[in-house]
Amino acid sequence: xxxxxxxxxxxxxxxxxxxxxxxxxxxxxxxxxxxxxxxxxxxxxxxxxxxxxxxxxxxxxxxxxxxxxxxxxxxxxxxxxxxxxxxxxxxxxxxxxxxxxxxxxxxxxxxxxxxxxxxxxxxxxxxxxxxxxxxxxxxxxxxxxxxxxxxxxxxxxxxxxxxxxxxxxxxxxxxxxxxxxxxxxxxxxxxxxxxxxxxxxxxxxxxxxxxxxxxxxxxxxxxxxxxxxxxxxxxxxxxxxxxxxxxxxxxxxxxxxxxxxxxxxxxxxxxxxxxxxxxxxxxxxxxxxxxxxxxxxxxxxxxxxxxxxxxxxxxxxxxxxxxxxxxxxxxxxxxxxxxxxxxxxxxxxxxxxxxxxxxxxxxxxxxxxxxx
Numbered sequence: 306x307x308x309x310x311x312x313x314x315x316x317x318x319x320x321x322x323x324x325x326x327x328x329x330x331x332x333x334x335x336x337x338x339x340x341x342x343x344x345x346x347x348x349x350x351x352x353x354x355x356x357x358x359x360x361x362x363x364x365x366x367x368x369x370x371x372x373x374x375x376x377x378x379x380x381x382x383x384x385x386x387x388x389x390x391x392x393x394x395x396x397x398x399x400x401x402x403x404x405x406x407x408x409x410x411x412x413x414x415x416x417x418x419x420x421x422x423x424x425x426x427x428x429x430x431x432x433x434x435x436x437x438x439x440x441x442x443x444x445x446x447x448x449x450x451x452x453x454x455x456x457x458x459x460x461x462x463x464x465x466x467x468x469x470x471x472x473x474x475x476x477x478x479x480x481x482x483x484x485x486x487x488x489x490x491x492x493x494x495x496x497x498x499x500x501x502x503x504x505x506x507x508x509x510x511x512x513x514x515x516x517x518x519x520x521x522x523x524x525x526x527x528x529x530x531x532x533x534x535x536x537x538x539x540x541x542x543x544x545x546x547x548x549x550x551x552x553x554x555x556x557x558x559x560x561x562x563x564x565x566x567x568x569x570x571x572x573x574x575x576x577x578x579x580x581x582x583x584x585x586x587x588x589x590x591x592x593x594x595x596x597x598x599x600x601x602x603x604x605x606x607x608x609x610x611x612x613x614x615x616x617x618x619x620x621x622x623x624x625x626x627x628x629x630x631x632x633x634x635x636x637x638x639x640x641x642x643x644x645x646x647x648x649x650x651x652x653x654x655x656x657x658x659x660x661x662x663x664x665x666x667x668x669x670x671x672x673x674x675x676x677x
Contacts, residue, residue, distance in 0.1 A: 308353050317363050324369040331373055336380060351377065355393045364405040371409030378413065379420040382428065391428055398435050404446050411439075411452040418459035426460055426469075433472065440479035447490055447502075450483045455505040461512060470515050477519050480506065481526055488536060503530070503543045510550035513558035520565060524548070531575055542607050545579070548572055549611045552618045563623060570627050576615060577631060579608025580646035612653045621654075628654055 307330075311323040330338050339347065354374050361367045374390075381387040396402065397410035414432075417425040439445060439453040457476055464470050487502045509516060509523075516523050530536060530544040552562050552572070562568055582604035616624055628650075635647035 308350065311357070311366075317366075320361075320363060321365050321369075324366050328369055328373060331376060336376070339377070351387060351389070355389060358397065358406050358409055359402070361405070364408075367405035367409050368412070371413055374409075375413045375416040375420075378417060382417065382421055383424055394429070398439075400438075404449055407439075407449045408446075408452050411449065411456045415452065415456040415459040418456065418463045422463040423465070426464060432460075433476075436473075436476055437479055440476065440483050443486070447483075447487050451487060451502045451505065454480045454483050454502055458505055458508045461515060462508065467514065470512070474515070474518060477516070477523070480509075481523065485526065488530065488533070488540070501540070503540050507543050507547050507550075510547045511554065511557075513551055513554045513561055516551075517558060517561060520561070524551075524565060524568065528571060528575065538604065542604075545575070545607060545611055548575075549614050549618075552615055555618060563619070569619060569623060570631075572615060573624065573627050574631060576608050576612045577635065577646055577650055579604050580612070580649055581642045582608070583642055583645065585641075609649070609653060612650060616654045624654065 307323050307327050311320050311327070314320050314323070342350070354370055354377075358367055358370050358374070361370065378387060378390055382390065394410045394413060397406045402410075414425065414429065436453055436457050440450055440457075442450065457473060457480060461470050461473050484502045484506050527544045527547050531541050531548070533541070555562075582602045584600040584602070632647045632651060635643040635650075638644060
């Protein structure tokens, strides 16, 4: 009955309600409701789902239908119990298909890569050129390009062989282009959605070996995002997290970030700058707790946490000299925010790399007495 209403009703809100109810009925992981349907009914539902995605005008309904397709496909694709699915996905990805049908197909591919791994990669031949053309198409909707990037990244992550991952290496500039286009679009509604490209691009921080050939370009792009004050705060925080995750991935790519020219210095300076986001709150002057955080902001706390992680991952020997130079300049500054940031950073570094820092930063510590 729900399917009949969804198919025949011209009322968009009613169709959205119907598709929500269908999603609820199929929410359970073991698909008990689905298994109770007759084979004939199951076949009818599968045909309806694919046909509706191609013609439905409501983006909400299409994406909900796509989530149902993903749930069913994850159970059927390994045994090829839904032979119409792969041709359908290719049809959706055709250049003449509607925006939401394309987006739904890319989301299905991304989800299948996560759920069934290499099975979907090997089932979908010829996707490489589709990914490349989609990511590079300036005229295509940014949401479609964004979820295409999501699918590419999930494909990369589900592959166990480094050689197979390398096949996607030439798509990295295309993904960075999509990211930059999204950030410069000025579309705040798009930027704030969960399909925001930075969230997807962040996943590549867990694939440092994949990034190594184009590491300089990737890191420079991410630094620019962090430093772009016109961007949303969450976007910049994700960019900081991307860099710190790369630093922490030293077991996957030993020494990779340390070898990058000026990276440690620029990253340390970036984190120090985040510690400047603090206000002179009246509560400070009467605070009894030395750890009182009145006046601190979310940006300050991001900087604090990331500085501790950065120092621990880089190690005292690598960070000591850079810290001496940059903290000394901050301690000499007439701005109280910089002096506070220097002292706070020193405490973070000392906790993370205490043995080395205690001996290496004697000249900075000696300045503390005279800085206020």
